[in-house]
Amino acid sequence: MPTPRRSQDDKLKAFRKVCKQLGLKLTHQRLQILDVVASARHHPSAEEVFERVRTGMPTVSFDTVYRTLALFERHGLVARVSHLDDRTRYDPNLGPHYHLVCTQCRRIWDFDWPALGQLEAPHDTEGWGRIEGRYLELRGICQQCLRKQEEGFTV
């Protein structure tokens, strides 16, 4: 599933639409940043985007990059990789296991999934390098948070 080559055009089209709907401006900076992100192959960090955009536009500021990436994320043009939270969490369970993560209260539960352990990695990944570990999260809302929602404490 590499990002299709015409991804940039699709994104641009989508972004134009979003801008028109919401009265946002199609600035030079936004177009450049969009182009860099849409054509990037390895999920760049904000800094990498900044550096690449700067090549053709030496005056961009780092915070415009941050603001713009946040804008894109808000409107479904890009997603953040992983990172649900900004603080590190520690796990005393060192055996192989996976995590259930509540996106509301941020608590984490462990679970096991033997069938996944037995599933062979797909062909796509052959020749990539040496795979050493699997990290999987199931994300959702835990029972307790669901109940709170129903009771109207949240939202």
Added chain:
Amino acid sequence: MPTPRRSQDDKLKAFRKVCKQLGLKLTHQRLQILDVVASARHHPSAEEVFERVRTGMPTVSFDTVYRTLALFERHGLVARVSHLDDRTRYDPNLGPHYHLVCTQCRRIWDFDWPALGQLEAPHDTEGWGRIEGRYLELRGICQQCLRKQEEGFTV
């Protein structure tokens, strides 16, 4: 796979051993922090550990907690959840897909794994709440970094 109840004793034993081997000291603080982490059910953040330890030891400092957690991690007593890197990375590919992550160069590749998509979540997770998404990473070392290692540029 919840952390077994006797996890604390096991950890303590392991930690005593590490200390003896390396000449580290078994301080009050370390023992408390170990106890809190080993008995925690939801993979606490450093702050949560700090708060809990503070209950019984009002003078602990936040940085002792950080230092001690890092120590535990270094000696294989706890692991960090997720977080390979501290910077956010952005992904223009919004369709369902998974990631190959090189722990050396930190680049990220996308891949698809239909068989995983078809695999039903295990019984363990029933009744947990509402699961809304799956996030999976295969971690390892990419071809390019492996080659560099062989050539002796690294290590």
Added chain:
DNA sequence: GTAAGTGCAAATGATTTGCACAGCG
């Protein structure tokens, strides 16, 4: 022309570090 966007610099929040005192071995 005007509201939205940008660049700058300063603020924030998590985590780390330098240093002098404290306590384990």
Added chain:
DNA sequence: CGCTGTGCAAATCATTTGCACTTAC
């Protein structure tokens, strides 16, 4: 008693925000 640990405060790093100027529409 000596060397490792600790607590404090200041430093660092990624990211965010307030503000006055700029620009797309």
